[in-house]
Amino acid sequence: MNQEQEKITHAQSYLKAYEDIQLLKKDIMRPVRMELETLKPELYLKHHGIEETIVCFGSARVQETPQAEKRVAEAKKALEANPNDKNLKNRLYEAEGLLKLSKYYDEGRKFANLVVEKAGNRFAVVTGGGPGLMEAANRGAFEKGGKSIGFNITLPHEQKPNPYITENLAFLFHYFAIRKLHLVMRSKAFVVFPGGFGTFDELFEVLTLVKTGKKQELPIVLVGKQFWNDVVNIPALASYGVISPEEAEACTIVETAEEAWAEIAKFYNIK
Numbered sequence: 001m002n003q004e005q006e007k008i009t010h011a012q013s014y015l016k017a018y019e020d021i022q023l024l025k026k027d028i029m030r031p032v033r034m035e036l037e038t039l040k041p042e043l044y045l046k047h048h049g050i051e052e053t054i055v056c057f058g059s060a061r062v063q064e065t066p067q068a069e070k071r072v073a074e075a076k077k078a079l080e081a082n083p084n085d086k087n088l089k090n091r092l093y094e095a096e097g098l099l100k101l102s103k104y105y106d107e108g109r110k111f112a113n114l115v116v117e118k119a120g121n122r123f124a125v126v127t128g129g130g131p132g133l134m135e136a137a138n139r140g141a142f143e144k145g146g147k148s149i150g151f152n153i154t155l156p157h158e159q160k161p162n163p164y165i166t167e168n169l170a171f172l173f174h175y176f177a178i179r180k181l182h183l184v185m186r187s188k189a190f191v192v193f194p195g196g197f198g199t200f201d202e203l204f205e206v207l208t209l210v211k212t213g214k215k216q217e218l219p220i221v222l223v224g225k226q227f228w229n230d231v232v233n234i235p236a237l238a239s240y241g242v243i244s245p246e247e248a249e250a251c252t253i254v255e256t257a258e259e260a261w262a263e264i265a266k267f268y269n270i271k
Contacts, residue, residue, distance in 0.1 A: 037178040041151070041171045045186070048169065050147060053126045053186045054115055054264065057202045058108060058133025058193030060159065061098055068102035071095045101194045104224055105136045108193055111223070111257035112140025112148075118261060119270055124149050126183060129170055133193045135162035142166065151179050180205060189219040189264045192251075194227040207250055211243075219267045221260045222253045229253065 001009070008014060017023060024033060063071070075092040082088055112125045125141035127134035129150025141148040142164035150165040153173045161170045173179040184206065192203050203222075209215035222228045238248040254260050264270070 034175055034178055037173055037175055038181065041182050044168060044171070045149075045182075048147065048166075050124045050149070050169075051186060052123050052188045053149065054123045054189045054191065055126045055183055055187045056108060056112070056134070056137035056191045056193065057128070057195060057199045058104070058137070059101070059195035059199060060128075060130045060132040060134060061196075062101045062105055062132045062136075062194065063098070064105045065099070065102040068095070068099040072099050101224070101227065104133060104193050107223060107257045107260075108133045108136030109140040111191060111260050112137045112146070113144050114140075114257055114261040116141055116144035116146035118265065121147065123188060124169075126151065126187070128152065128179075128183075128198075129161045129165060130159045131162055133195065135164060136193075137191075138162055138164040151182055153179050184209060184215060187215075187218065188268070189221065191221045191223060191260050191264075194224045210250065211247055219264050220251045221263050222251050223255070223257070223260050225253055225255045 012020070012022065015023075023029060062068075072092070072095045075088065075095045079085065079088040079092050115123055115125055124147035125137055126149040127137050129138070129152035134150070138148045138150060139162070147169065148164055148166045150161050150170045151173060152159060152161050152171065153176065161172075171182075173182075180202070183202070190203075190206050192199060203220075206215070206220060210217060210220070222232075234243070234248050234251065237243045238245045252263050254263065
């Protein structure tokens, strides 16, 4: 091969299209990237025989109680040294709020334990794959030998996958829409622990899909009575007529892992 031929074969245009990363990143290729994000998890999940899932949503910020207590103590100490620092006041405010929710880490872990203990391999446990309450549910399934799936997503602040996901069942998405597709399409129940904007987005997306007939009726269980009664007032929506009284009963609010599992077991007649 002479110099001119080498120059030609090393040019960007000469790359096979599927090997050309610069091409795949162009805006015009977005539909192709979305199709790839749809197909890759589909192939892996089919290979692992995963047909039914229980999806657990919840905050990435909620830690186990000892860690949450440590965070509060550190925030208090920092504020004592700088009592007029607004950022430190906010840090303590957040830490104290998260401490109140830390008990749900144990509930999330316990719930996924129950899924595996009571239903065997019928359901895989699926989360967003990150830390916090997502980790808790993945951990509960993983430690009981169940299938534990994580659908992570690229974010401005990198969110690493938690270590309790079954090998080759951790996925990284760029598009929220495709991630939601995979969260929903095999789901047989949604269990929603306390969370913020992301958790609310996922919850109301699911409610919308169910109530518009895009997704079959299934258990939607909210764990954490005080939290959910404080932050969401679904009966008020019915009182204003923007949803029906029947739609106001779409979610069941419980406090414990056992109560959450009981709702699912009752729906599917699992003894």
